[in-house]
Amino acid sequence: MRASRLLSLLLLLQAHGRLTAAELARRLEVSVRTVYRDVESLHAAGIPLYGEAGHAGGYRLVDGWRTRLTGLTAEEADRLLFAGLPGPAAELGYQSVVATLQLKLRAALPPPLADRADRLQQRFHLDTPGWYSDGDPSPYLAAAAEAVWREHRIRVRYRSWTGEVTRVLEPYGLVLKGGRWYVVAARPDRADPATYRVNQILDLTPLDEPFDRPEFDLPAWWRAHVVAFRAGLHRDEATIRLSPRGRERLREVASDAVVAAVDASAGPPDAAGWVRAVVPIESLTHAHGDLLRLGAEVEVLTPATLRARLAETATALAALYHPPASR
Structure with missing residues (x-):
């Protein structure tokens, strides 16, 4: 040293x-x-x-x-x-x-x-994390990298969207995307690799079990994975009205696909400057959260379920901030 x-x-x-x-x-x-x-x-x-x-x-x-x-x-x-x-x-x-x-x-x-x-x-300085995050710290990142390098299996306890699971993985590589680390790994009982966010690994045990890494082009696989992810991300669409301010703020809070859809489908503005457009949405839950960020600068016309959900939220907010006067 x-x-x-x-x-x-x-x-x-x-x-x-x-x-x-x-x-x-x-x-x-x-x-x-x-x-x-x-x-x-x-x-x-x-x-x-x-x-x-x-x-x-x-x-x-x-x-x-x-x-x-x-x-x-x-x-x-x-x-x-x-x-x-x-x-x-x-x-x-x-x-x-x-x-x-x-x-x-x-x-x-x-x-x-x-x-x-x-x-x-x-x-020139490269700062990979986003503005509202210091990165994706994980106590198991170095151990995952070592397993990738040595081509040894690992046992992980992982927090998935369905709950905690335990998996034995054969890690092919690590990817840093948007300040977040992902391990691309296969399972011994499955041939197709999948992605696991390293920050969601709750426990990692290195195993003294080498595996035969196949001919695997990590950059090419990741590019295809991103394309497939984006293609399946927006499964529905909504018709909305946007104020001039809402259209400006949309570029700050929405994805590139949503902004492009507004630019492509927006009709001429009405007398108040509002435009009507059709935008892709991932799900009612995601759309509800995303559109709430625009406040009163957006109105959902369809689907009716999303419009009703936003109306319920608006009513609850009004009651919270303007409770009825006590008699």
Whole structure:
């Protein structure tokens, strides 16, 4: 562990030229005292490293000296995909490996390309979770990733839409979608894989049972899965009226399919600016919740069941906020 930290210290100085002890401590996640000890060890090993006092001081390497220890280990090469995704890498338990990998890649670049990489890093940032979520933390994500890598079965207790179930799974891969992790896995008694949201795993036990992973193209399978999911998502439709404000807010609260349906089917606005359109809906329950977010800026014309359900909710809300005056 210390050898890795010493190498990281060298690579940081090689990449940035000059860094203070405090900056090195922050980047290496150690104390300043530890940095001092590490610098003394590097001096003793003959590394041409020296410190400069003063406000603009810090540690630096002698001009022109570069370490040749920038080759990738097998583990770092395996994690190369996550070099630009620090959030998912940390969730999978790969944070320290990816940090060292980034340092090695940065140190191996010639100065013009290294400067360009620094500018790109400061101008483009990937933040996968949504605005109202910090991601999809799960205590079993790292164990699921290990099982995927080793091609070993796992036993999970899982919260499905029908209740808790226990399954033995053969995990083929992990997918990060919209800030949520999914494991794509088959069951020993079924050939077709399915998706399981990792955050819904209540317990996971690694099994010492390897399985033969078939030729499986995870990206292609996932793309087909998403297409099929979206095709089966909207099984019915509703006719609605939207106010001008409701049509604007629709783009914030509704799916792309609903917004596209309004744009395609909306007739000319009436005297008050309202338009009539036909939109796809997943179910009465989902449509009820989604359309309530538009408040009085939308009116459901059909189906009658959805219209009645929204009317009941509106009546209950009116009674809640404007109770009848007591006599």
